[in-house]
Each structure stands twice: as structure tokens, then as C-alpha cells.
């Protein structure tokens with residue numbers, strides 16, 4: 001396949017650099033170093049014990065947020081490679097894309113946001129990720145945080161949405177009103193491909209639906225199921241499912257590559273600056289692939305995310321977070337140091353939110369059990 005025009009690749013030599021200047025490394029460029037810094041961060045390791053969708057006590061094979069992140073990185077790198085974009089920047093962004101996620105998946109994010117809204121504030125996992133890499137990770141003597149390059153920080157706050165000037169004053173340095181480079185734009189769709197297909201896999205093995213039901217309700221899935229049934233009429237349902245899933249990922253990734261190439265050609269965009277000033281994002285799936293992806297999403301919503309067992313688990317998770325939040329808010333001195341000290345200098349709800357958001361599922365459960373909540 002043809003790569004995109006060479007000037008659409010974000011050239012690491014043009015990086016706006018780091019907040020605290022550092023000497024160059026003899027053989028790793030700044031985006032490669034950022035990727036490595038993310039992998040070595042504590043917040044990255046904690047992803048191992050954060051739920052993606054299904055709590056781990058149901059099965060040993062489900063994705064958690066760490067294995068999900070690796071799948072996103074793998075897909076994103078492939079797309080960047082084929083399109084001729086910068087793989088190191090792409091990989092750094094993919095590895096960082098979920099490090100701001102609180103415990104208990106979306107239920108955790110929703111509950112923390114609900115708690116913060118009582119104080120006129122919000123919880124957003126992308127902004128939380130920025131705070132992690134800017135200040136919470138303490139690994140360097142000379143500066144707080146990981147001192148990542150501008151483009152990685154920009155990608156962390158912009159990979160899933162754009163914002164306008166004045167919309168978020170604390171993000172004014174990240175070029176409001178402009179699109180991020182293509183490397184950052186593709187993370188969101190690589191994420192979508194990874195979670196749709198992985199959730200389908202995990203949910204099928206957990207017995208949420210049968211292969212025939214997915215084939216009956218998702219036209220694109222049925223097409224592949226027929227193909228596989230003709231090719232391998234004798235194999236088990238489980239193997240057929242994997243043969244379908246593999247083709248599904250391939251079709252979605254190919255659609256993302258093709259859709260982006262078409263959008264870039266139609267827009268006539270030839271440089272990163274033009275990508276930034278283009279009125280809309282240029283990374284997209286072809287219309288047929290976007291439909292397949294939307295069909296997968298709505299099937300998963302009906303059969304999995306909105307199903308009774310997942311809803312029960314979500315309610316339980318939200319109640320635990322609410323109870324813990326209330327426990328610390330009642331007396332912020334109950335927080336461990338250094339959070340208790342911080343809570344005397346800053347609004348306590350902010351410190352409590354940061355503390356809980358950083359917890360793994362396991363740590364949160366153990367803490368609640370210890371406190372009798």
C-alpha cells in the first residue's frame with residue numbers, strides 16, 4: 001500500500017521539546033525516550049489491575065487495561081507504519097492513552113465525575129493522565145513528572161477530542177482550535193478497533209452470546225462467519241469464532257488505513273501544519289468500515305454493557321467509590337501522607353479524587369474492606 005505524503009509524518013526534529021530542557025540521548029530520539037518513560041511509569045504498571053470491561057474474578061483470560069493498551073499499541077503502530085507516520089510518537093501515545101483511567105473502568109470514571117460535579121468540577125481521564133505525567137510521577141531529581149515532549153502531552157489531552165480557545169484555560173498551551181498530528185488522531189480509532197473486537201471475544205467466551213447470535217445481528221460479522229464456515233466446515237465454534245475475529249480486526253484496520261488515505265487525498269493536505277489547520281480530523285474509517293464498527297458497538301451495548309450482570313457490577317463499583325469518597329471527605333486527615341498534607345493546602349475533594357483515581361481495582365477493594373465500607 002502507498003504511504004501518505006512524507007511531510008505528513010511528524011518529524012521528531014521539529015518537536016517543540018520538553019518543559020525542562022535535557023541533553024540529547026546518544027541513540028534514542030525524544031519520542032523513543034518518551035515511550036520508554038511511559039513504560040517505566042508506576043501509573044502504567046497499575047493498568048494491570050484495572051478493569052477493562054469484565055472483572056477478573058470471572059475468568060483468567062479477560063483483557064485488563066494493560067493488555068488492552070498493548071493491543072491498541074500494536075494496531076496503532078501497524079497503521080502508522082503503513083501510512084508512513086512516526087511510529088515512536090504513535091506508540092508513546094498508544095501506551096499512554098489509558099494511564100489516567102480510574103479503577104473500575106467507565107463506572108469509576110462516571111462516579112468520580114459525579115462526585116466532582118458536586119463541587120462544580122469534572123473528572124476526565126485524559127486530563128488526569130496529563131496530571132500524572134506532569135506531576136504525580138516522581139522519578140527525576142530535577143523536575144516533577146516525566147518531562148515528556150510537547151507532542152506527547154498534546155496527544156494525551158487531544159487524542160479523543162479537540163477543544164476551542166478558552167474552552168479549557170488550563171490547556172491553553174496545547175494549541176486549542178487546532179487538530180493534533182495524524183499520529184495522535186489515529187489513537188482513538190485504534191482504541192475503538194481494539195476494544196470492540198476484544199470485548200466481543202471476552203464476552204463470547206464469558207457466554208454473553210453465541211456465535212450465531214452475533215452473526216444474526218451484525219451483517220459484517222455474518223459475512224465473515226459464512227466465509228469461515230465454507231473454509232472450515234468441520235472446526236469447533238470456538239475456533240470458527242477466532243477465525244472470524246481475526247478477519248474482523250483485519251477488515252477494521254484496513255478500513256482505517258484506507259479511509260485515512262482517502263480523506264488526506266481528498267483534503268489535499270500535504271504538511272503537518274495543514275493537518276493542524278484542517279477544519280476536521282483526517283483519520284477515519286471508510287464509510288462501510290465505520291458502519292461495521294458502529295454495528296459492533298451497538299451489539300455490544302445491547303448484549304454486554306447494558307446486560308444485567310455488567311450493570312450489577314457497575315452499580316457495586318460506583319457505590320464503593322462513592323463510599324470511599326465520602327469517608328475521606330468527612331475527615332481529609334484520614335488520607336495517608338502526603339495526601340492528607342496536600343488536602344490542607346488544596347481543596348480536599350480534588351486531592352481525594354486524585355488519590356482514588358490512581359488506585360487499582362484491587363487496592364480500592366482492599367482499602368474499602370479494611371475500612372469496613
Ligand code: MG
Nearest residue numbers: 068097098191
Ligand atoms: Mg482504551
